[in-house]
Amino acid sequence: MAATETTTAKTPPGPGTPGSGTPGPGAPGPGAPGPGKNADDLAGLEAGLDALETVREQRVPVREVLLRKVLPPVTAVALVLVVWQLLVSGGVTDSYKLPPPSAVWDSLTAMWLQGTLLDVLWTSVSRALLGFLMALAIGTPLGLLVARVRVVRAAIGPILSGLQSLPSVAWVPPAVLWLGLNDSMMFAVILLGAVPSIANGLVAGVDQVPPLFLRAGRTMGATGLRGARHIVMPAALPGYLAGLKQGWAFSWRSLMAAEIIASSPDLGLGLGQLLENGRNNIDMPGIFLAIILILVVGVAIDLLVFSPLERWVLRSRGLLVRS
Amino acid sequence: MATAYAEAGDRTAAATHAARLTHVSKSFAGPAGPQLVLDDISLDVAPGEFVTLLGASGCGKSTLLNLVAGLDRPTAGSIETTGGRPALMFQEHALFPWLTAGKNIELALRLRGVAKAGRRAEAERLLGLVRLGGAYGKRVHELSGGMRQRVALARALAQDSRLLLMDEPFAALDAITRDVLHDELTRIWREAGVSVLFVTHNVREAVRLAQRVVLLSSRPGRVAREWTVGIEHPRRIEDAAVAELSVEITEELRGEIRRHGRD
Ligand SMILES: Nc1ncnc2c1ncn2[C@@H]1O[C@H](COP(=O)(O)OP(=O)(O)OP(=O)(O)O)[C@@H](O)[C@H]1O
Ligand SMILES: [Mg+2]
Numbered sequence A: 001m002a003a004t005e006t007t008t009a010k011t012p013p014g015p016g017t018p019g020s021g022t023p024g025p026g027a028p029g030p031g032a033p034g035p036g037k038n039a040d041d042l043a044g045l046e047a048g049l050d051a052l053e054t055v056r057e058q059r060v061p062v063r064e065v066l067l068r069k070v071l072p073p074v075t076a077v078a079l080v081l082v083v084w085q086l087l088v089s090g091g092v093t094d095s096y097k098l099p100p101p102s103a104v105w106d107s108l109t110a111m112w113l114q115g116t117l118l119d120v121l122w123t124s125v126s127r128a129l130l131g132f133l134m135a136l137a138i139g140t141p142l143g144l145l146v147a148r149v150r151v152v153r154a155a156i157g158p159i160l161s162g163l164q165s166l167p168s169v170a171w172v173p174p175a176v177l178w179l180g181l182n183d184s185m186m187f188a189v190i191l192l193g194a195v196p197s198i199a200n201g202l203v204a205g206v207d208q209v210p211p212l213f214l215r216a217g218r219t220m221g222a223t224g225l226r227g228a229r230h231i232v233m234p235a236a237l238p239g240y241l242a243g244l245k246q247g248w249a250f251s252w253r254s255l256m257a258a259e260i261i262a263s264s265p266d267l268g269l270g271l272g273q274l275l276e277n278g279r280n281n282i283d284m285p286g287i288f289l290a291i292i293l294i295l296v297v298g299v300a301i302d303l304l305v306f307s308p309l310e311r312w313v314l315r316s317r318g319l320l321v322r323s
Numbered sequence B: 001m002a003t004a005y006a007e008a009g010d011r012t013a014a015a016t017h018a019a020r021l022t023h024v025s026k027s028f029a030g031p032a033g034p035q036l037v038l039d040d041i042s043l044d045v046a047p048g049e050f051v052t053l054l055g056a057s058g059c060g061k062s063t064l065l066n067l068v069a070g071l072d073r074p075t076a077g078s079i080e081t082t083g084g085r086p087a088l089m090f091q092e093h094a095l096f097p098w099l100t101a102g103k104n105i106e107l108a109l110r111l112r113g114v115a116k117a118g119r120r121a122e123a124e125r126l127l128g129l130v131r132l133g134g135a136y137g138k139r140v141h142e143l144s145g146g147m148r149q150r151v152a153l154a155r156a157l158a159q160d161s162r163l164l165l166m167d168e169p170f171a172a173l174d175a176i177t178r179d180v181l182h183d184e185l186t187r188i189w190r191e192a193g194v195s196v197l198f199v200t201h202n203v204r205e206a207v208r209l210a211q212r213v214v215l216l217s218s219r220p221g222r223v224a225r226e227w228t229v230g231i232e233h234p235r236r237i238e239d240a241a242v243a244e245l246s247v248e249i250t251e252e253l254r255g256e257i258r259r260h261g262r263d
Helices: A035-053 A062-089 A101-114 A117-148 A150-164 A168-179 A183-207 A211-219 A224-261 A271-280 A284-316 B061-069 B101-112 B116-129 B145-158 B175-192 B203-209 B240-262
Strands: B003-005 B019-030 B033-045 B050-054 B076-081 B087-089 B163-167 B195-200 B212-216 B223-228
Touching: A062 A101, A101 A117, A101 A284, A117 A150, A117 A183, A117 A224, A117 A271, A117 A284, A150 A183, A168 A183, A168 A224, A183 A224, A211 A224, A211 B087, A224 A271, A224 A284, A224 B101, A271 A284, B019 B061, B033 B061, B033 B076, B033 B223, B050 B061, B050 B203, B061 B076, B061 B087, B061 B163, B061 B195, B087 B145, B101 B116, B101 B145, B116 B145, B145 B163, B145 B175, B175 B203, B195 B203, B203 B240, B212 B240, B223 B240
Parallel strands: B003 B076, B050 B195, B050 B212, B087 B163, B163 B195
Antiparallel strands: B019 B033, B019 B076, B212 B223
């Protein structure tokens, strides 16, 4: 150990007393201002600095939102319709293979007038949402376990990631044999499709928690379960939400696969069965309608639920850059 | 070989030190065997004392603070702190972005065991202490760099620890903001009577703030020399006395660094 020049510590000054150290080399600072004036100066200086450095966020006006966010997709859809109509008018193929947009529209209004449209939509959407909620309840603790317990991760982590690339249609045949043609079979297929996504999203979220936050939490006494609750879970939220979003997409896809393959009169009429019925009746407008409805529901749930949630979380953390 | 935290009940005037490092060494596994980063460091911080640790980049200052904070264990030697878990202020503000400034402080209060009813008022008081009265509901990204450091300081103070560890907390700030925060820190230290172990590689900052300056040598980090700073408060970083001692310490620090060039 190198020589130390001075080792004795001076007694610290009591609260509010001026420094008690012996005068060091040189004299104290010339003309130090009085404490009262000093404090005022300081407050003013800080206020100035803060005002200079703080970013002011502005809300985007509604007109601009319409122009930038609504107009482009509306234009794109209109364009698709125009091209579609042009192909039909040009007689590119037989009309039973490519029906005109108006025929699909007629199909839609017919279903609406029969009063079956909302029933069909609700049958599928309620199944998918219920299945998704079950997947959430299973995938979340599973994800936490895989992320935090090393043995569990080693044991099932790779399987969980592998399952994500398995098309959920593959689960339909065994599910039918195990559970029969009923709603439980549908839920089983949804769970097998969505649980891995949700769990993997959470694992990725936990893995990406900056170590600095964990260390900061530890110095504050957030360890173990308290650490999981106050630091790990909130810090992992963006990854978790991404997993939920993907989990929803998988739920919806799995359900459609199940509904198309396993149609039975006992099962209520959902969008998948609607599509399958269209095939059996060689009703092309009906098939187009079913496909469009499946697409619209998938996009709508994402736009109405997951995207706002994700944007809100990212924005509140300053992670969303408005361009 | 142990990091011992004396219980909060030991917070008596009888404690002769806020932190005591006895023959502490730390090595990390390197590509060519264990790499010794800290070598036989013995250092006491008295209750209420303000000590700055100076040293070249990479000499092990952060490693030392992490050891004192209990985030890591020494390879040899022992570290003892009195007055509960030390509060550590990181070089990066380390505020949680999912919480507002006020809620960050309230989390520290909550983890300390403060009852829910009193948390809000206490957080507001601490924000007032760092002169950020209006920042309670602000998100971290809405604050300037200097404001973030002050919130981080308030959060560290919320832990109500008798020992405040600070790792180059003001290194990334402009000179004027840093100057302001030096005044704040000095004021808070003298009012609250806490002990401070403050890491920096800015010599003037070290002299401006400390009662004692400890210079670490590099590779491995050892205590090279210590200075007692007797300059009266209030001090300013541009004071002649601060400058004079800084010149002396800088000379020594240069010597330390040069010594490595010759190896
Ligand atoms: N976890 C680790 N594993 C391996 N080596 C490490 C680890 N942490 C630090 N080191 C090494 O220990 C030495 C000291 O690092 P440390 O961060 O304590 O330096 P420092 O004095 O804080 O430097 P600076 O002033 O640049 O912040 C460095 O050589 C670094 O490479
Ligand atoms: Mg460092």
